[in-house]
Amino acid sequence: xxxxxxxxxxxxxxxxxxxxxxxxxxxxxxxxxxxxxxxxxxxxxxxxxxxxxxxxxxxxxxxxxxxxxxxxxxxxxxxxxxxxxxxxxxxxxxxxxxxxxxxxxxxxxxxxxxxxxxxxxxxxxxxxxxxx
Numbered sequence: 001x002x003x004x005x006x007x008x009x010x011x012x013x014x015x016x017x018x019x020x021x022x023x024x025x026x027x028x029x030x031x032x033x034x035x036x037x038x039x040x041x042x043x044x045x046x047x048x049x050x051x052x053x054x055x056x057x058x059x060x061x062x063x064x065x066x067x068x069x070x071x072x073x074x075x076x077x078x079x080x081x082x083x084x085x086x087x088x089x090x091x092x093x094x095x096x097x098x099x100x101x102x103x104x105x106x107x108x109x110x111x112x113x114x115x116x117x118x119x120x121x122x123x124x125x126x127x128x129x130x131x132x
Contacts (some may be wrong), residue, residue, distance in 0.1 A: 019046040022059060026066035031082035032073060041116045045069065045109065052105045068094055068106055072113040075120030095127055 023042055024034040049057040071079045071091035080088040098107040113119040
């Protein structure tokens with residue numbers, strides 16, 4: 001079965017695809033305005049999600065992705081102010097696990113934020129991240 005493509009929309013004639021709208025909503029849910037994430041990065045994220053789930057990613061898959069993405073972009077302090085200690089600890093555990101495992105879905109999200117230069121300098125420093 002062919003994979004459904006994501007769409008950014010075009011001149012108001014064609015709407016954004018459902019996966020991008022769901023990601024935008026999930027980003028808002030972690031207090032990260034979707035405009036702060038370039039469209040190319042969002043397309044990469046939804047494509048990673050499509051690779052991770054055999055069919056379409058389920059609606060409940062978007063909030064955890066946004067949580068990790070939000071932590072990486074906002075940094076620990078700003079993220080905790082908006083989302084609380086529990087979500088911050090969850091994101092930090094996921095980063096530590098991703099670094100231990102290496103090639104995982106979470107590691108791909110973290111690497112994408114690093115390559116796109118979206119990641120907080122504090123996160124890079126705290127976890128010793130690099131693109132090498």
